[in-house]
Amino acid sequence: MNETLLINAENISHQFANKPVLQDINLQLHRNQITTLIGPNGAGKSTLIKILLKILTPTQGRVAHHHNLMIGFMPQKIHIDPTLPLTAKRFLQLGLNNVQKRNAQKPGNYHSTGLEGMAEELGIRALLNQPIQGLSGGEMQKVLLARALIRNPDLLVLDEPVQGIDLQSQSQIYQLIHSQQQKRQCAVLMISHDLHLVMKHTDQVICLNQHICCSGTVQSLRDHPSFIAQFGQTLPEHALYQHQHTHCQHGDAHGD
Amino acid sequence: MAIDHFMLLALAGGLLAAWLAAPLGVFVVWQRQAYFGETLAHSALLGIGLGLMLQLNLTLAIVITSFLIVFGLHSLRRNAQLASDTLLGILAHGALATGLVVLSLQGNIQLDILGYLFGDILSIHPSDLIWMLVIGLLLIGFFSRHWHDLLNLTLNSELAQVEGVDVKRLQLQMALLLALVIAVAMKIVGVLLITSLLILPAASARRLARTPEQMLGYSFILATISVLIGLTLSYYADLPSGPAIVVSALGLFLLLLFKKQT
Numbered sequence: 001m002n003e004t005l006l007i008n009a010e011n012i013s014h015q016f017a018n019k020p021v022l023q024d025i026n027l028q029l030h031r032n033q034i035t036t037l038i039g040p041n042g043a044g045k046s047t048l049i050k051i052l053l054k055i056l057t058p059t060q061g062r063v064a065h066h067h068n069l070m071i072g073f074m075p076q077k078i079h080i081d082p083t084l085p086l087t088a089k090r091f092l093q094l095g096l097n098n099v100q101k102r103n104a105q106k107p108g109n110y111h112s113t114g115l116e117g118m119a120e121e122l123g124i125r126a127l128l129n130q131p132i133q134g135l136s137g138g139e140m141q142k143v144l145l146a147r148a149l150i151r152n153p154d155l156l157v158l159d160e161p162v163q164g165i166d167l168q169s170q171s172q173i174y175q176l177i178h179s180q181q182q183k184r185q186c187a188v189l190m191i192s193h194d195l196h197l198v199m200k201h202t203d204q205v206i207c208l209n210q211h212i213c214c215s216g217t218v219q220s221l222r223d224h225p226s227f228i229a230q231f232g233q234t235l236p237e238h239a240l241y242q243h244q245h246t247h248c249q250h251g252d253a254h255g256d
Numbered sequence: 257m258a259i260d261h262f263m264l265l266a267l268a269g270g271l272l273a274a275w276l277a278a279p280l281g282v283f284v285v286w287q288r289q290a291y292f293g294e295t296l297a298h299s300a301l302l303g304i305g306l307g308l309m310l311q312l313n314l315t316l317a318i319v320i321t322s323f324l325i326v327f328g329l330h331s332l333r334r335n336a337q338l339a340s341d342t343l344l345g346i347l348a349h350g351a352l353a354t355g356l357v358v359l360s361l362q363g364n365i366q367l368d369i370l371g372y373l374f375g376d377i378l379s380i381h382p383s384d385l386i387w388m389l390v391i392g393l394l395l396i397g398f399f400s401r402h403w404h405d406l407l408n409l410t411l412n413s414e415l416a417q418v419e420g421v422d423v424k425r426l427q428l429q430m431a432l433l434l435a436l437v438i439a440v441a442m443k444i445v446g447v448l449l450i451t452s453l454l455i456l457p458a459a460s461a462r463r464l465a466r467t468p469e470q471m472l473g474y475s476f477i478l479a480t481i482s483v484l485i486g487l488t489l490s491y492y493a494d495l496p497s498g499p500a501i502v503v504s505a506l507g508l509f510l511l512l513l514f515k516k517q518t
Contacts, residue, residue: 017334050414053414053418055414055417055418073414073415075412075415078415081286081287081288081410083285083458083462084286084410085462085465085466085467085468085470085471090468094408094411095408095419097404097405097419098419098421147415151419
């Protein structure tokens with residue numbers, strides 16, 4: 001594996017109870033590159049992420065990680081039982097549990113930011129001593145982002161980071177993701193229903209509907225018929241994303 | 257005096273059982289596994305029945321049966337399209353009923369079925385205490401080594417896995433330890449009441465604790481108090497000891513409901 005390649009997935013297919021979920025996916029994630037994975041509900045986005053993270057073993061194909069790859073993961077939603085007495089601060093500390101010994105083996109300069117500094121940067125300092133179950137949706141997403149970031153990841157994986165939170169927090173979180181990526185020069189893989197704020201900064205867009213419908217830079221995809229059908233003929237700077245996915249059924253030729 | 261000797265054995269057995277249950281109990285509560293614990297406890301009766309029939313060591317028979325039940329649960333979850341609580345209910349009571357049937361088939365042996373169901377603290381033998389001490393050492397090793405990993409697993413298993421926790425292995429080890437603790441603690445409170453020994457001290461401790469470690473600490477304290485009160489009641493008022501311990505734990509729980517949650 002060359003130095004910039006972080007994850008290489010080859011010929012991934014997956015089935016749940018004989019029902020195909022993913023078919024023949026090839027995907028590379030490179031250092032310092034932002035990849036956005038889009039697709040309708042049931043397209044297999046979360047399944048693909050789990051396979052890339054090696055949480056799930058695919059029915060076919062293989063996934064290779066770069067040696068000592070440090071991943072910061074932000075799951076889609078997290079439910080913490082109220083019987084567990086835990087402050088946001090302790091939640092973040094627990095995220096550092098297996099980090100020291102792994103980072104110790106890792107050469108190079110990564111931006112080491114302590115827990116307090118991270119909380120300051122993400123604007124969650126005031127939340128640190130609160131019970132984790134009492135946080136609002138947007139606050140919880142920031143805490144989850146902080147937990148992913150304090151690991152000094154080479155790759156940040158975000159599964160629908162703004163789902164179910166209010167618009168103002170959404171744009172705040174996108175801005176935090178973008179500024180942290182710029183600062184740390186890490187790779188980002190993000191699942192999104194909604195492309196409008198991420199659009200400008202994404203290097204690679206992958207449109208998934210069980211197979212990869214189309215992929216490429218936003219620029220190159222502008223003229224792709226399958227992409228135009230999703231985002232409209234002209235792509236405004238803040239393209240409001242409305243997913244029309246009837247064109248992208250299996251077996252259909254792209255570009256109806 | 258003979259009675260003092262019995263009481264000392266009962267006290268040691270009761271305290272050890274409660275202490276073994278405490279660390280597993282907090283995780284059972286945090287992970288919403290109470291019904292899973294109940295299912296393992298009920299399957300212990302089937303384990304005893306099969307152990308007597310096949311003339312195996314009873315603790316071993318209970319642990320093997322628990323594992324068959326765990327694997328059965330996993331394959332049913334994948335194939336049977338029923339909700340988890342339905343499956344657990346089927347397995348728990350299926351195992352309990354099958355256990356009672358198997359036990360009643362051992363016609364010529366005089367068996368104390370009530371003792372298995374509700375505990376018989378006077379049947380404690382010094383060798384039981386040694387078993388409990390050995391399992392206690394296992395638990396201390398397991399929880400002190402994996403405490404943070406277990407907390408992370410409880411928070412979110414996928415996040416824990418990405419962060420380098422061997423989730424499947426820990427879950428399996430925890431189920432094995434739970435089966436072992438049930439196997440030795442059932443002499444004290446019986447298969448029908450053992451879940452309460454797991455969850456009542458933990459649930460009460462939640463009212464007092466601000467951190468996971470405090471909750472574990474208060475669980476130990478409350479479990480100890482429950483055993484002491486329960487056995488005292490049992491001794492002086494001639495009550496069945498297992499239910500007396502559980503009633504004491506319940507009393508503490510109700511008392512702490514008046515305290516505002518921290």
